[in-house]
Every structure is written in C-alpha cells, then in structure tokens.
Amino acid sequence: MSKKIVIFGPGPQFKGGISNYTTSLAKALDKLGSDVHIISWTNQYPSIIPRDFIDRSSKKDFLIGTNIKVKYITNYNNPFSWNKTVSVIKKIKPDIVVFQWAIAIQGLPMGYITKRLTNSINCEIIFDLHVIAQKEGSIIDKIMLNYALSKPHTFIVHALKTFKELQSLFPDKEYLLVENKKRANYLSLKLNHQYQVIKLYHPVYDMFTPDPNFDKEKAKRELDLRKNVFLFFGFIRMYKGLHNVIRSFAKLAKERDDVSLLIVGESFWNTLESNKLSTKIKKSVFGLIKKILVHKSDDESSYRPLELIDEYGIRDQVTVINHYVPNEEVYEYFQVADCNVLFYLVATPSGVESISYNFKLPTIATNVGHFPETIKNGYNGYLAEPDNIESMYNVMKEFLANPIPRERVEEQARKMSWGNYAKSILNI
Numbered sequence: 001m002s003k004k005i006v007i008f009g010p011g012p013q014f015k016g017g018i019s020n021y022t023t024s025l026a027k028a029l030d031k032l033g034s035d036v037h038i039i040s041w042t043n044q045y046p047s048i049i050p051r052d053f054i055d056r057s058s059k060k061d062f063l064i065g066t067n068i069k070v071k072y073i074t075n076y077n078n079p080f081s082w083n084k085t086v087s088v089i090k091k092i093k094p095d096i097v098v099f100q101w102a103i104a105i106q107g108l109p110m111g112y113i114t115k116r117l118t119n120s121i122n123c124e125i126i127f128d129l130h131v132i133a134q135k136e137g138s139i140i141d142k143i144m145l146n147y148a149l150s151k152p153h154t155f156i157v158h159a160l161k162t163f164k165e166l167q168s169l170f171p172d173k174e175y176l177l178v179e180n181k182k183r184a185n186y187l188s189l190k191l192n193h194q195y196q197v198i199k200l201y202h203p204v205y206d207m208f209t210p211d212p213n214f215d216k217e218k219a220k221r222e223l224d225l226r227k228n229v230f231l232f233f234g235f236i237r238m239y240k241g242l243h244n245v246i247r248s249f250a251k252l253a254k255e256r257d258d259v260s261l262l263i264v265g266e267s268f269w270n271t272l273e274s275n276k277l278s279t280k281i282k283k284s285v286f287g288l289i290k291k292i293l294v295h296k297s298d299d300e301s302s303y304r305p306l307e308l309i310d311e312y313g314i315r316d317q318v319t320v321i322n323h324y325v326p327n328e329e330v331y332e333y334f335q336v337a338d339c340n341v342l343f344y345l346v347a348t349p350s351g352v353e354s355i356s357y358n359f360k361l362p363t364i365a366t367n368v369g370h371f372p373e374t375i376k377n378g379y380n381g382y383l384a385e386p387d388n389i390e391s392m393y394n395v396m397k398e399f400l401a402n403p404i405p406r407e408r409v410e411e412q413a414r415k416m417s418w419g420n421y422a423k424s425i426l427n428i
Contacts, residue, residue: 009100011040017351107144159370
C-alpha cells in the first residue's frame with residue numbers, strides 16, 4: 001500500500017534552491033508510488049522584507065507527468081492561514097509530513113503548525129534540516145530555533161556539522177544518528193524522549209540536464225569567455241564569498257590571459273523597483289529592524305562585490321549575468337564552464353554543488369561546512385583555506401595545472417541520488 005506524504009515547503013512558483021529541492025523530492029517520492037502533496041507557502045516571510053521571492057522567469061512545469069498535488073496556503077503574515085494549513089494536512093491523513101527547514105525566521109508559523117499536527121494526527125513529523133546556524137544571524141534566531149525544532153519526531157541532516165549543531169541547541173535531548181540503515185518506529189522512541197536523525201546528503205538535481213547538442217565554443221564566443229572558465233553561480237550573498245572569488249581570480253588574471261570568470265546570479269537584495277514608494281518604505285523599515293536585530297557583521301545590505309571587478313581592473317576577463325536565470329537556461333552556464341567555484345565563508349550542503357554534479361563539473365571550494373565530506377581534495381575537486389586569498393588563488397592554479405577528471409565527479413554523483421533519498425524517508 002502506497003504511503004501518503006505531505007511535503008511542506010516553497011512550491012514551484014518560488015525562486016531558489018529550497019523550492020527546487022521541494023519539487024525534486026516530491027518527484028522522487030511520486031516515482032516510488034507515494035501519494036504526494038506539496039503544501040506551500042503563499043508568502044514565506046514578513047511582508048516588510050524588500051525582496052521578490054516569486055520566480056517570474058521560468059516557464060517549464062517540472063511536475064507535468066506526475067500525480068503530485070500542490071496547494072498554496074500558508075501566509076507567514078496571516079495566522080489564520082496557519083490553522084487552514086493544519087486543517088488541509090489533517091484531511092489528507094498523511095503517513096509522513098516532511099517540513100523543509102532553512103531559516104529561523106520561519107520558526108513561528110512552522111513551529112505552530114507542527115505543534116498542532118503532533119497533537120491532532122498520528123503521523124511522523126520529519127524536519128529536513130538544510131541549515132541550523134543562520135547565515136545572517138539575529139538575536140531572535142535562538143528563540144525561533146528552540147520553538148520550532150523542539151516539535152518534530154525525526155530529523156534529516158545533510159552533513160554531520162548540522163547534526164552537531166542540533167545537539168548543541170538541545171544538549172538535554174537524546175538524538176540517535178541513523179546512517180545507512182532503516183530507522184525505528186518513532187512512536188516507540190517518543191515514549192523514551194529519543195529522536196532519530198537520518199544522515200543523508202543533498203541529492204543531485206535531476207531537473208537540470210545537459211544538452212547533448214550544446215556548442216561550448218560557440219557559447220564561449222557569445223559570452224566573451226576565454227579558454228578556461230571559472231563559474232560562480234547562484235544568489236549573490238555575502239556568505240557565498242563572491243568578493244573572495246573575484247580577488248583570487250584577479251591574482252590569477254594578472255598572470256594568465258586565457259582565463260575567464262563567469263558570474264551568474266541575482267543580487268539577493270536588489271529584486272524590487274527601487275523608485276517605487278512601497279520599496280523605499282520596505283527598505284527603510286527593514287533596515288531599521290535589521291540594525292536592531294541583526295549582528296552588524298552579518299548585515300549584507302551594503303554588500304556589493306561586483307564593484308571589485310573594476311577596482312581590480314579585470315572587466316575584460318569577467319562576464320556578469322546579474323539577474324535570476326530561468327530554470328530552462330541553467331544548463332548553458334554549467335556546460336560552458338570548466339570549473340564550479342564555491343569559496344563560501346560558511347557552508348551547508350549546497351544546491352549549486354548539487355547542480356554541478358549533474359553536469360560532471362568539477363568544484364573548487366573552501367574547506368568549510370560539509371565540503372570536506374563531498375569534495376576529496378585532489379580527487380574530485382580542490383579545497384582552499386577559507387578567507388585566504390592566496391590559498392584560493394593557488395587552488396585555481398592547481399586546477400588549471402591538474403584538471404579533475406570528470407568521471408571522478410560522476411562517481412560522487414552516483415552516491416547522491418534522489419531515489420535513495422526518497423527511500424530513506426519512506427524507510428524502505
């Protein structure tokens with residue numbers, strides 16, 4: 001008998017990795033015969049946040065051909081919708097509800113919904129933890145984390161670092177790490193106040209596929225790229241370290257004229273029309289709130305790394321696509337590149353890394369977070385020391401001198417399939 005699974009997270013209409021993740025997980029569970037329902041936000045954050053989170057560029061419907069049902073219900077700013085979310089999930093009568101957890105600010109509605117569900121229906125509540133320690137921390141993070149993460153029966157982590165953070169957050173709770181085996185019935189553990197943590201990984205996205213007819217040399221000419229292309233892909237945020245990518249590449253560009261840096265991504269806080277009165281009001285109020293709540297070192301409102309391109313005089317060796325790329329065009333940038341660059345300041349399992357595996361594209365990254373778990377230095381990629389420009393520059397040089405064979409990247413990708421991930425959730 002097939003299981004009924006509810007995935008709570010941003011549906012396909014939203015931008016970003018968590019939306020893509022929710023869609024891919026739903027498809028993997030659907031392929032295994034589960035009755036899958038996505039219960040999505042309509043608004044994921046307080047309305048005062050000055051950013052457009054809707055994907056208005058992509059046209060392809062990745063759910064065509066599946067039996068997945070999607071409902072957009074939960075509005076962060078409307079507590080009545082939280083109750084409606086609970087009612088809709090209860091009517092589905094799921095065997096498992098998987099919540100996508102990625103940011104502490106969502107702790108209030110997600111904690112409320114989870115509490116209501118655990119008190120009213122008999123199903124396993126799993127929190128899929130993309131991150132615990134926040135990348136732009138505030139003084140209320142711990143309150144939100146404690147409120148929401150004290151409610152689930154079971155957790156999924158993609159890196160041991162996240163497991164340790166969960167233990168640190170709740171030192172008095174007993175967490176049982178489950179790796180490469182089936183988990184016990186959550187009801188029996190619940191009586192003993194024990195909680196299972198399933199150690200998995202960030203699966204390789206199958207929604208982005210290579211074009212077998214892609215003309216790499218033609219694409220290089222159109223994008224004004226040189227022989228060796230380093231790619232930075234994704235939202236431009238401080239924790240992703242684009243400033244260090246540019247600085248280390250600038251050192252390399254002084255020595256070699258056959259290298260290019262391709263930067264593809266939307267500046268995270270510049271998605272609304274700046275001349276609109278509503279945008280000005282949102283930015284003013286949000287800026288004031290951030291000054292009160294967000295640690296000064298984590299405030300990225302003035303983060304403008306692209307200005308470094310002209311500062312270092314490397315404009316002729318850098319190509320910038322500074323907007324949100326539709327899903328249908330993602331393959332172009334991963335196929336034209338020779339190397340994926342993830343010089344992050346802090347890291348949790350990366351969606352960009354996952355995409356790169358689908359194109360057998362080698363990655364160079366900083367030795368932070370989970371990267372040492374997936375990238376074996378010198379084998380399927382290279383690791384640099386964090387915040388060390390000289391080390392990053394040397395890693396770029398090493399990649400050019402000793403390129404990583406793509407079959408080694410493919411070898412790592414085979415270990416990170418959506419099928420096995422979904423089977424772990426179903427416990428089969």
